[in-house]
Amino acid sequence: xxxxxxxxxxxxxxxxxxxxxxxxxxxxxxxxxxxxxxxxxxxxxxxxxxxxxxxxxxxxxxxxxxxxxxxxxxxxxxxxxxxxxxxxxxxxxxxxxxxxxxxxxxxxxxxxxxxxxxxxxxxxxxxxxxxxxxxxxxxxxxxxxxxxxxxxxxxxxxxxxxxxxxxxxxxxxxxxxxxxxxxxxxxxxxxxxxxxxxxxxxxxxxxxxxxxxxxxxxxxxxxxxxxxxxxxxxxxxxxxxxxxxxxxxxxxxxxxxxxxxxxxxxxxxxxxxxxxxxxxxxxxxxxxxxxxxxxxxxxxxxxxxxxxxxxxx
Numbered sequence: 171x172x173x174x175x176x177x178x179x180x181x182x183x184x185x186x187x188x189x190x191x192x193x194x195x196x197x198x199x200x201x202x203x204x205x206x207x208x209x210x211x212x213x214x215x216x217x218x219x220x221x222x223x224x225x226x227x228x229x230x231x232x233x234x235x236x237x238x239x240x241x242x243x244x245x246x247x248x249x250x251x252x253x254x255x256x257x258x259x260x261x262x263x264x265x266x267x268x269x270x271x272x273x274x275x276x277x278x279x280x281x282x283x284x285x286x287x288x289x290x291x292x293x294x295x296x297x298x299x300x301x302x303x304x305x306x307x308x309x310x311x312x313x314x315x316x317x318x319x320x321x322x323x324x325x326x327x328x329x330x331x332x333x334x335x336x337x338x339x340x341x342x343x344x345x346x347x348x349x350x351x352x353x354x355x356x357x358x359x360x361x362x363x364x365x366x367x368x369x370x371x372x373x374x375x376x377x378x379x380x381x382x383x384x385x386x387x388x389x390x391x392x393x394x395x396x397x398x399x400x401x402x403x404x405x406x407x408x409x410x411x412x413x414x415x416x417x418x419x420x421x422x423x424x425x426x427x428x429x430x431x432x433x434x435x436x437x438x439x440x441x442x443x444x445x446x447x448x449x450x451x452x453x454x455x456x457x458x459x460x461x462x463x464x465x466x467x468x469x470x471x472x473x474x475x476x477x478x479x480x481x482x483x
């Protein structure tokens with residue numbers, strides 16, 4: 171399997187429909203190859219659903235969109251056990267979570283109980299119901315969205331649950347040229363329908379396994395640990411990066427190297443993904459908060475912290 175050629179085709183397939191910043195597509199592919207889930211924080215209507223749908227179509231996988239609401243129950247997404255009169259026995263009816271690519275729309279609008287059910291399934295890739303375990307399909311990826319500007323009627327995710335997402339991304343508005351392209355194309359649904367699969371789910375799994383074999387030198391593992399400790403030791407942070415966060419940073423650095431056509435990680439791979447991997451896991455201390463910043467001060471704090479950590483030669 172010519173991975174470079176396939177990955178380039180995958181980029182082209184996604185970019186043919188999703189007209190946004192190229193680095194967003196690159197980070198989505200990074201998360202996919204690193205076996206992670208994404209948290210997309212942005213205002214409505216900037217292409218989150220389109221992005222998730224196109225990724226699923228491009229890898230020939232099943233896509234499900236779940237609209238999270240305040241009355242959504244865990245069984246509504248996981249499934250439910252029902253009695254089959256014909257067989258005179260109980261059987262499990264799988265919920266919409268049993269798909270390869272899931273768009274969990276407005277995850278902060280549902281109750282903590284339903285949020286926890288989703289995040290547990292994301293972590294274990296298994297749904298447990300009535301004493302039985304049901305494995306989720308592979309590959310499996312959740313793209314959860316939330317609007318960072320509206321808080322009325324929402325249930326914000328605590329840091330312990332946000333830690334389950336390998337990255338947090340902000341799509342932002344498209345630039346002028348891309349927005350004109352969107353207006354010209356008009357029917358984005360038709361454009362999505364024309365997407366032809368570039369690779370299969372099995373090939374995605376093979377790529378994920380290849381990413382796990384990308385070499386990370388001990389000096390770079392030390393660099394990752396020093397980045398994590400810098401967030402824990404600095405008075406600027408009330409909460410530093412967890413060990414899970416550092417594992418995610420290593421996996422994303424491996425995926426970044428693989429996407430660049432290398433079988434080894436360099437410091438630049440770690441630096442490229444440090445902010446989207448770590449920023450949502452830390453908490454800036456109140457005494458260090460700055461007035462006048464728009465949003466996501468945690469990202470700026472992580473970026474400045476990374477620049478202060480010595481890079482291995």
